[in-house]
Amino acid sequence: MPSVAISPSHPGLVLPGGRAADVVAFEGAMVDFFVDAAELLGVPKSVAAIYGIVFASPVPLSFADIGSRLDISKGSVSQGLRVLREVGAVKEVSAAADRAELFEPDLEMRKMVQRFLENRLARQLEQGGTRLGQLAKTLPQGRNGDAAVLRARVKQLQNWNTKARALLPVVRTFLKLGG
Amino acid sequence: MPSVAISPSHPGLVLPGGRAADVVAFEGAMVDFFVDAAELLGVPKSVAAIYGIVFASPVPLSFADIGSRLDISKGSVSQGLRVLREVGAVKEVSAAADRAELFEPDLEMRKMVQRFLENRLARQLEQGGTRLGQLAKTLPQGRNGDAAVLRARVKQLQNWNTKARALLPVVRTFLKLGG
């Protein structure tokens, strides 16, 4: 069972104006895939589900399409799409001769991944470094053993921070390979 | 202000049986550092705070010490310590001639990081790969363009999965360098 309900259909039938059962199954599996992945990154389910359903469609989907294929409210569709647009995960394609906007996945995933890398990891590492600098200044003074222990610990954290920062460029390079 | 309350003290004073103000400040900064980092990894605040307070102490701390330095309940201390022991973040040192157990940070952080890497990333990537295999089987059949588009998309996801898996050994190697 998909972890986000997708609208019910009758197995083996092509629904009036609708999709075949195997298509629905495929959509469900895709939604699940993204919902799972998103959990790891702390992205809300509904957002991941929307991306999944858009990704699972060979043709751009309208706002209404998304709302009906997933069982989520209009409000959630609206907010989810906003987030996805902001991070460049989906893009709007102008609907030829129609008032409704259509959405399709932005397949340049490299950009998304890179943005995530920069915004979350790089940023966190950087401000971690700053914080550690401050921590070092706060170190209780003293020539006794206790003070030395604490200095060593702060030093260790700084080493880790440095190591992690050094890893980032490696990851970036990796991403560029074989797009 | 530290993001987790630490027990109040009077600035500039050494408290009866207590710690100097600068020590308290250092503790607060350390707690904050770990609470921040933990947020990124989805670890509960109280757990991170406990680790922080233990890490900020040059000497092993007792259960009671932890409870009084942070303002959290006995229940949380107990559960937090359990988690930290399970992942090998703190270890119990036998208190010479006393009934209370004492805790100190396990400074072999490499192990912790590695465990995290294996349990969360490696595992997720692996099961992602499996899921993608299933997804590929669910692909709606057809010789038309739509089917081709979907096949290409699943393929793209598989490429990403492969790429990410390939990155893991690189990261592992990196961790081993310069302990």
Next chain:
DNA sequence: AGTTTACTTCAAAATGAATTGAACTTTGCG
């Protein structure tokens, strides 16, 4: 202008995760 369609906003409700605290277990001591 008035109506419909398409979407957005945001306060309130639902969900889910972390925290508490009271009851319980265990171990040491007189």
Next chain:
DNA sequence: CGCAAAGTTCAATTCATTTTGAAGTAAACT
């Protein structure tokens, strides 16, 4: 044995985040 200290457990509560839905805005059609 009985009491006290140290810790654990878990149901109930609190807190944060996500989701809903009803009211509102904007553009297109008639």
